[in-house]
Amino acid sequence: MIKREIVTNSPEETRKIGCRLARVLLPPFDVLLLGELGAGKTELVRGFLNHFGHKIVRSPSFTVVNSFKTPNYTVHHIDLFRIKDVEEIEVRGILDLLSEPDSIRFIEWPEIIRELIKSENSIIFNIKVTGERQRLITLECNSFEICNKIFQDEA
Numbered sequence: 001m002i003k004r005e006i007v008t009n010s011p012e013e014t015r016k017i018g019c020r021l022a023r024v025l026l027p028p029f030d031v032l033l034l035g036e037l038g039a040g041k042t043e044l045v046r047g048f049l050n051h052f053g054h055k056i057v058r059s060p061s062f063t064v065v066n067s068f069k070t071p072n073y074t075v076h077h078i079d080l081f082r083i084k085d086v087e088e089i090e091v092r093g094i095l096d097l098l099s100e101p102d103s104i105r106f107i108e109w110p111e112i113i114r115e116l117i118k119s120e121n122s123i124i125f126n127i128k129v130t131g132e133r134q135r136l137i138t139l140e141c142n143s144f145e146i147c148n149k150i151f152q153d154e155a
Helices: 011-022 041-050 086-091 094-098 110-116 144-151
Strands: 002-008 029-034 065-069 074-079 103-108 122-129 135-141
Touching (some): 002 144, 011 041, 011 135, 011 144, 029 041, 029 110, 041 103, 041 122, 086 094, 086 110, 094 110, 103 110
Parallel strands (some): 029 122, 074 103
Antiparallel strands (some): 002 135, 065 074, 122 135
């Protein structure tokens, strides 16, 4: 497991990481998002989707899943904060989304399904609030190439 850290000082900087991620990931892939409420999990997803022209990206706190089309695949933004058990995940069709070969899934509050995620096709972003606008983002991934491409300086 490779770990990398970066500090962001604004929501815009967090979105830039999401945009970098959009240039690197291909489906099927799961992005597990850890962090307290308001840490910036949705900002990272917003940056990813902004790369594909999506301007309005809201947290799926109440809808549980928001899906977006890109030119080559679907992106599912899944928020499991209010989900109580795996049975509810199955009833809502989320297990089906996790097995789609042509989608990328961003999963907030993934603890309840962690054992269902294939580690070779996933990365973890742990976002910690370290100041009013500052965040410490720790990335854990199995692919050295993906880790480096996300954090390399843009030319």
